[in-house]
Every structure is written in structure tokens, then in C-alpha cells.
Amino acid sequence: MKRALTIAGGIIILAAIFLSEKGYNIVVPVSQNGDILPVLKQKSGDTINVFSQFDFTKDDWVAYIVIPSSDFVDLNSQIPHRTCLKTTDRNLMQKMKREWRFKITQGDVATVESVFYLLKNGKTVFRSGIVLDAHNQVLQNSVYGEMMPVDKNAMINTCREFRNVYWPVVVF
Known part of the structure; x- marks a missing residue:
């Protein structure tokens, strides 16, 4: 029995490493909400x-940008086909602050599955659905x-600078 569990554990670890190398991660967003600023x-x-x-x-x-594999089909070619992308680059975030301006449509994109997370000191302060398709970019929350x-x-110019996450399991 012990040998079977050891073999099963080894197979699971190898599968996780293999999938991670192919662009698939298991992402577990468990961070608490931080001081989310009031909405204007x-x-x-x-x-x-x-x-x-x-x-x-x-x-x-x-x-973090978390992209399910179902979004890889239409994903902009400049964005890596990875389940999880990440940046800690303050200059890149400053660039987002300067350049990410949006027009509110109050519409609804029914199939937004990818998610953008912004964490401050380990706590989520902004979360939004994100679309990074070849012909359509949207934030929705x-x-x-x-x-x-x-x-x-x-959005594409900034998101393409995010780095691939290679850990099989990503918890934040």
C-alpha cells in the first residue's frame, strides 16, 4: 500500500511539472480583500x-493574470499561452496606471473567464475579468x-510584459 501511494504521488508530481512546462498551472486565489478604495x-x-x-x-x-486554457484559442498572439502570468515590476504597474484608461459601457461580456488580480501587501485590492483576445480587449467587473x-x-502592450509562472501550483 505504501509503495502504491509513493508511486501515485510521484506520478501526480511529474504530471504537475509536465503540465506546468506546457503552460498549465493550478491557480488558487485565496488572499483576503485588502483596503479596496471607494468606487467613484x-x-x-x-x-x-x-x-x-x-x-x-x-x-x-x-x-496576476489567470487565463483558462479555453481562452487560448482567441488569445492575442503577443500574450503567452500560460495559465498564470505575473508581474512585480513597479514600472510596469506605473505604466498601467498611466495608460489603462477605459470607457464605461455598463454592458456585459457573457463569457469573460480570464481574471486580473492586483494585490497590495498580499491582499487583493482589485479584481476584474479580463479579455485579451486578438481583436477585443476588455475589463469587466x-x-x-x-x-x-x-x-x-x-492593455496588450502591458500584459505581454508579464512573466510566465512556472510553479505547478500558484497560491496568492
């Missing part, structure tokens, strides 16, 4: 900067609904 009242057609109230020069910041980027290249 907006209406359809308004242009907003969702990161304007964040100071990326202080504290410990990390951003329960506060603003669908948000279309003002600059259609800004």
Missing part, C-alpha cells in the same frame, strides 16, 4: 482610470460592468 460614481460613457488611487511606489505590489480601453493597444 460613474455612468455609461465616462472615461476612468481604475488604478488612479493606487500608489505603486510604496508597499509590496503584485499583479461587478462595479463598472464592461470597460473598453480608450487605447486598444495599451
Whole structure:
């Protein structure tokens, strides 16, 4: 029995490593919500900067993009086909703060499966669905609904700089 469990454990570990090398991770977002800043009242057609109230020069910041394999089919070719992408680069986050401006449509993209997480000191301060398709980029969350980027290249240009995560299991 002990030998069977050892063999099964070894197979599971090898499978996890193999899948991780192929771009698949198991992602477990368990972080608590941190000090999420108050939402400014907006209406359809308004242009907003969702990161304007964040100071990326202080504290410990990390951003993740979690992409299910079902989104790989239409994923923009500049974005790595990985389940989990990550950045801790403060300059990249400052670039997001400057360039990610969105027009609120208050629409709804029914099939948003990929998720963008922003963590400050290990706690989630921003979470949104994200679409990074070849012809369509969108952020969508329960506060603003669908948000279309003002600059259609800004999201792709930033997200392509996120780094691949190679750990088989990613917990944040």
C-alpha cells in the first residue's frame, strides 16, 4: 500500500511539472480583500482610470493574470499561452496606471473567464475579468460592468510584459 501511494504521488508530481512546462498551472486565489478604495460614481460613457488611487511606489505590489486554457484559442498572439502570468515590476504597474484608461459601457461580456488580480501587501485590492483576445480587449467587473480601453493597444502592450509562472501550483 505504501509503495502504491509513493508511486501515485510521484506520478501526480511529474504530471504537475509536465503540465506546468506546457503552460498549465493550478491557480488558487485565496488572499483576503485588502483596503479596496471607494468606487467613484460613474455612468455609461465616462472615461476612468481604475488604478488612479493606487500608489505603486510604496508597499509590496503584485499583479496576476489567470487565463483558462479555453481562452487560448482567441488569445492575442503577443500574450503567452500560460495559465498564470505575473508581474512585480513597479514600472510596469506605473505604466498601467498611466495608460489603462477605459470607457464605461455598463454592458456585459457573457463569457469573460480570464481574471486580473492586483494585490497590495498580499491582499487583493482589485479584481476584474479580463479579455485579451486578438481583436477585443476588455475589463469587466461587478462595479463598472464592461470597460473598453480608450487605447486598444495599451492593455496588450502591458500584459505581454508579464512573466510566465512556472510553479505547478500558484497560491496568492
